Amino acid sequence: METILAREEDIIEEFSFFDDWMDKYTYLISLGKDLAKMIPESKTPENQIKGCQSQVWLNAKINENSIFFEADSDAIITRGMIALLLRVVQGQKPEEIAVYEFKFLQEIGLTAHLSPSRANGLLSMVKQIRLYGVAFQAKRK
């Protein structure tokens, strides 16, 4: 299993090849299109994170001390962001996820997507991911 740090470095390297914002967003949009859709039954009100602009759904399961997430959104760029966020945390340990801050977004110039003014649900999703980490950690003890 690759560490969070190694996965972050992979993403940063990928993004370093983009010369301009158009390449970057084309990639983000393609990630958004490729992200597996959540089945409608999982899109429950409990799993929904209401944003003013776009909606996000997030669900998580734990398997042998690794957390697996599934998430979705009604906006494609938000889905692309979800794909990036999940790529880093997928299958990682609860104690790591509980304190993880997604610092690689700064490096690849996408932190603005977590700004409260975007109201796209991503900021709450990041908090929710960490909460899953905390909750699954507590369950184990």
Added chain:
Amino acid sequence: MKYLKVKKDFPILNQKINGKPLIYLDSAATTQKPKVVIDEIVNYYSFSNSNVHRGVHALSERATDSFEEVRLGLCHHINAKHQHEIIFTKGTTDSVNLVAHGFRSILKPGDEIVVSELEHHSNLIPWQMLAQTSGAKLKFIPMTTNGELDLSTLGSLLNLNTKIVAFNHISNALGTINPVKKITSAAHSVGACVFVDGAQALPHMRVDVQNLDVDFYAGSAHKMYGPTGVGLLYGKSAWLEKIPPYQGGGEMIAEVSMEKSSYAGLPHKFEAGTPNIEGVIGWGTALNWLNDIGIENIKTHEDNLLNYALELLKEIPDVVFYGTAKERAAVISFGLKGTHPYDAGVLLDQMGIAVRTGHHCAQPIMTCLQIPGTIRISLAAYTIQDDIDKFIEALKKTILLLN
């Protein structure tokens, strides 16, 4: 071409966003401020700052005179009968709340409040709260699919129990201009009080409250080239006398003892506490700036640009229009087939284009149209044809990227 010159009055518009020249098409959210307004606020704090209506010294007199001059200017601007019918508030939302709160002591269970389906949440929630506290019933003027109010329903909606009819002059989400006079006379025929949210109308058209015959009319400085945090409530004297004060405090009283106070006359009865003096004075300068160009000239300019933008948008096959009212102003709301408005907003921003996406604080409209939101461009006096051209170019690129 004189509008190129108008644009130069706005320092904020001369900057780059994400490396591209800023194209600001979100004026319905708030207009930018001309340099004269910004200078006036600096000037006020540099030379005239003092509390109004409270001192005998020279500065206080100067501040009070400037402050009251703006009340007179606004009174003339909307053709109110009396200066004291202009109440300064924090903004349109505050004005709606002031009136809705005042009616708590007037409405009884069984009374009815009629609100339109085209409203911004600010002209809906305060009436919902009033309905809850008074036991009055809330009823709605429905909208048609093209974004107009369905006035054929008025006959069945209005009756002798109708106490308030509230609606906007221009819809912030779709740009529809509502027939204020027609609805007002229907409401008056059953003795109801008429409240009009004019936040989107004041920057775009001549408003004559006596001619419209409305009982209340509200607006915000920041939507008409003035500062944020200040607005107006126009009310006919008789109504303003009838409703109790919204907030208690300094300036709104005549005499005070420990047990009971008598309230000051209009307009001070509704202006408790130190007002937003700098905001009001800045607004006065904005009003002069606007009147120098002339509201009719601004309307013609914006109508021309609106039609220009509509023609160009019609040529793009992916564009779906929301709100196609016959009478409309300064706003185009649309969607792109198969895409979410948020995605378009993010990509347009990358190209320096500021638009609004989402439900525009008017969720009932989006529910009615069964969409998550729209992309909205809104125009102002400083918008020029080149802004529209650059926006269309960026929109085409957006569509290409998303498909």
